[in-house]
Amino acid sequence: MLDFNYGxxxxxxxxxxxxxxxxxxxxxxxxxxxxxxxxxxxxxxxxLVGLMGAGKxxxxxxxxxxxxxxxxxxxxxxxxxAGCSIEEIFERFGETAFRDGERRxxxxxxxxxxxxxATGGGAFIDIGTRARIKDRGISVWLRAExxxxxxxxxxxxxRPLLKNRDIKAxxxxxxxERYPIYAEADIVVDSGWHSVDITVQRIHDALAAFxxxxxxxxxxxx
Ligand code: S3P
Numbered sequence: 001m002l003d004f005n006y007g008x009x010x011x012x013x014x015x016x017x018x019x020x021x022x023x024x025x026x027x028x029x030x031x032x033x034x035x036x037x038x039x040x041x042x043x044x045x046x047x048l049v050g051l052m053g054a055g056k057x058x059x060x061x062x063x064x065x066x067x068x069x070x071x072x073x074x075x076x077x078x079x080x081x082a083g084c085s086i087e088e089i090f091e092r093f094g095e096t097a098f099r100d101g102e103r104r105x106x107x108x109x110x111x112x113x114x115x116x117x118a119t120g121g122g123a124f125i126d127i128g129t130r131a132r133i134k135d136r137g138i139s140v141w142l143r144a145e146x147x148x149x150x151x152x153x154x155x156x157x158x159r160p161l162l163k164n165r166d167i168k169a170x171x172x173x174x175x176x177e178r179y180p181i182y183a184e185a186d187i188v189v190d191s192g193w194h195s196v197d198i199t200v201q202r203i204h205d206a207l208a209a210f211x212x213x214x215x216x217x218x219x220x221x222x
Contacts, residue, residue: 045110046207047117047133049124049182050142051174052159053152055191055199059142060118062200070115074123077105086120090160103129110136121174122161125181134184138210140203141185146172148192186210 046063048056057073064071075086078101082089089098102120106129109117117137123129124139133139144152149171153162162170182188187206191199 043114045114045117045137046203047110047119047124047137047139048142049119049133049139049185050121050191051144051149051171051178051182052121052162053149053171054121054142054144055152055196056118056121056142058196059191059199059203060116062196063203064116066200066204067116070113072109072115072117074102074106074109074117074119077109078102078120081105085158087158087160087163095160099126099129102126103132107132121178124185125178130181130184138187138207139185140187140189140206141182142191142199143179143182143188144191146175149175 046067046069048060048063050056060073061071078089078098079085082101084092086098089101099122102123103126106117106119106123109115110132119129119133124133124141146168150168153159153167153171157163161174187203187210189199189202189206
């Protein structure tokens with residue numbers, strides 16, 4: 001059995017712990033209006049979800065810099081916790097064991113200090129991981145077209161779900177299965193052919209508007 005060393009389970013709830021100041025008032029922990037999401041979302045973790053190749057890690061890193069928050073890639077944490085690569089986890093223990101470890105690692109990350117987290121493509125699809133993300137953070141779906149995903153995933157291997165498969169057909173199938181679920185994210189932003197900076201700016205704007213009623217037909221979610 002795969003023994004994930006996923007760390008201490010902290011009892012801090014960022015919704016309560018980080019939004020409260022010592023004087024008992026609430027407010028964002030970063031006050032710079034240019035970089036901070038000036039809403040009730042400030043002080044919460046921001047979780048990037050979406051299919052393989054959507055740009056979660058790249059966008060996440062830049063977004064974290066922009067918001068002056070720490071950044072963590074959940075897949076990297078899983079690899080550290082398991083002591084072997086994702087491919088190896090899938091091969092030796094199977095996808096169910098991977099999802100189980102992923103669920104625990106994401107839960108541990110969300111119980112820590114507020115941060116930007118890039119998740120693996122299947123994390124938000126797992127019902128338990130999704131519930132945790134919805135409870136503890138602001139989820140952002142990086143939505144991308146098939147051609148974008150195909151081009152980006154062709155650049156690097158190490159993805160067991162795409163190994164020895166027709167990448168385009170597999171991604172197309174995953175889009176059909178997963179897009180209705182990703183659509184439950186708090187914020188939806190297109191991650192297309194444009195630059196990462198533009199995607200980050202769009203997320204930043206959506207976070208700033210997070211507590212305001214979403215305009216009809218806008219990119220922002222609920
Ligand atoms: C997966 C996506 C991968 C990784 C694993 C499973 C998925 O992460 O977690 O191979 O189910 O879509 P990326 O989305 O970062 O490639």
